Amino acid sequence: xxxxCEVGPRDGLQNEKRHLSVQxxxxxxxxxxxxxxxxxxxxxxxxxxxxPQMSDPEEVVAGIRRKKGVIIAGLVLSPRGLERALETELxxxxxxxAVSDTFNQRNARRTAEQSVMEIEDMxxxxxxxxxxxxAILGTAFGCPFEGDVSExxxxxxxxxxxxxxxxxxxxxxxxxxxxxxxxxxxxTKFFAEFGKNIELGLHFHNTRGLGLANVLAGYExxxxxxxxxxxxxxxxxxxxxxxxxxxxxxxxxxxxxxxxDTGIDLERLTDVALWLxxxxxxxxxxxxxxxx
Numbered sequence: 001x002x003x004x005c006e007v008g009p010r011d012g013l014q015n016e017k018r019h020l021s022v023q024x025x026x027x028x029x030x031x032x033x034x035x036x037x038x039x040x041x042x043x044x045x046x047x048x049x050x051x052p053q054m055s056d057p058e059e060v061v062a063g064i065r066r067k068k069g070v071i072i073a074g075l076v077l078s079p080r081g082l083e084r085a086l087e088t089e090l091x092x093x094x095x096x097x098a099v100s101d102t103f104n105q106r107n108a109r110r111t112a113e114q115s116v117m118e119i120e121d122m123x124x125x126x127x128x129x130x131x132x133x134x135a136i137l138g139t140a141f142g143c144p145f146e147g148d149v150s151e152x153x154x155x156x157x158x159x160x161x162x163x164x165x166x167x168x169x170x171x172x173x174x175x176x177x178x179x180x181x182x183x184x185x186x187x188t189k190f191f192a193e194f195g196k197n198i199e200l201g202l203h204f205h206n207t208r209g210l211g212l213a214n215v216l217a218g219y220e221x222x223x224x225x226x227x228x229x230x231x232x233x234x235x236x237x238x239x240x241x242x243x244x245x246x247x248x249x250x251x252x253x254x255x256x257x258x259x260x261d262t263g264i265d266l267e268r269l270t271d272v273a274l275w276l277x278x279x280x281x282x283x284x285x286x287x288x289x290x291x292x
Contacts, residue, residue: 002255002262003225005201006032006248007041008276009060010075012233014044014053018280022056026063028279029072031272032230036264037248039071041094041227045081061088073134077108082122086129093126095119095166096136098174099154100143107138116157123164134168135161136203141186142177151186155193168199170227173214176207176243180217187221201225204246206232206285211246212254219260226251231273232285247286249273 009029013020020028029042042064043057057074064072073092076082085093097115098104104112119135126133140154158169171186183202190200202218202225204211215226232247249269252262266288273289 001224002219002260003039004037004248004251004262004264005039005041005073005225005227006037006230007203007227007245008032008230008233008248010041010044010054011227011245012229012231014051015235016053016233016280018282019053019055020279022059022063024279025060028230028272028276029060029064030067031275032269033067033070035269035272036262037269038069038263039073039092041073041075044075044077045084046075046077058084058088061090076122079118079122082125086126086131090131093122093131093133094136095122095133095161096138096172097157098138098143099149099157100139100146102145103139103143103174106145112157116160120160120164123161123166127165132168133166134170134201135166136170136172138172138174140171141173141182142175144175144177151189154186155189158190158194162194162198167197168201168225169194170201170203170225172203172227173205176205176210178204178214179210180213183214183217184221187218187223191222196222199225201227203227205234205243206246207243212251215246215251216254219255230269230286231276231289233276233280244285247273247288249286249288253288 043060044054048055071091074090075094076085101112204214228248228251229245230248232244234245252264252266270288273286277284
């Protein structure tokens with residue numbers, strides 16, 4: 001069984017020129033819930049002057065008509081963001097940093113070490129409130145500014161978050177630099193270090209067209225948790241030439257073609273992608289939606 005975290009309402013929208021309203025974002029989330037998606041990253045608690053696409057996250061979370069069995073998650077970058085997130089009805093908190101210092105400085109105005117220490121504290125604080133969390137390690141497969149990123153550094157940061165109490169780690173290829181052999185190697189090292197009691201997820205972008213190939217490599221190495229974005233939307237405001245995430249409906253189609261269950265209705269999901277394309281008023285990158 002494949003477990004998908006749909007990141008379209010957050011990562012998918014944060015780089016869009018057309019800003020969707022609170023009600024449009026709520027409708028996107030509710031449409032996604034009806035497809036069988038069981039986890040959705042819905043909002044991020046960031047400065048709206050920096051990322052206006054993510055404004056009013058409290059209103060979005062409060063407005064969602066909940067569906068039993070669907071986890072509603074939100075992204076946090078700072079202690080103030082965590083305070084805001086804990087005042088909502090989120091089911092899970094996602095923390096993120098970039099492993100490379102240059103990227104993290106641009107994204108969070110901190111060194112990687114400064115962010116690690118902050119996130120360790122925030123993981124403990126979220127745990128005290130009974131909120132499960134995921135630690136997302138961006139630029140885990142390479143940095144557009146620094147080039148190669150040490151796999152040892154990635155593993156040591158993951159270890160610190162695990163010691164702080166986080167049982168869910170996601171390795172993110174923020175700008176699409178990963179290749180399948182690299183993915184298999186890092187995943188194998190991760191499982192060798194931490195075993196399979198730690199839930200490992202993978203988050204890929206399709207900047208160089210290798211998104212689905214990297215998903216398959218991760219699957220073959222034993223990963224069953226993947227992030228993806230409806231319509232292939234996404235990108236990072238701080239990453240040059242970054243394009244969308246792995247497309248959810250294309251990934252679901254790949255797994256279904258292989259006889260691997262995702263629990264998602266592909267037809268309904270593709271309809272959501274077509275609806276989102278209308279809201280954004282531009283052609284999206286997904287392939288399955290072009291067959292309808």
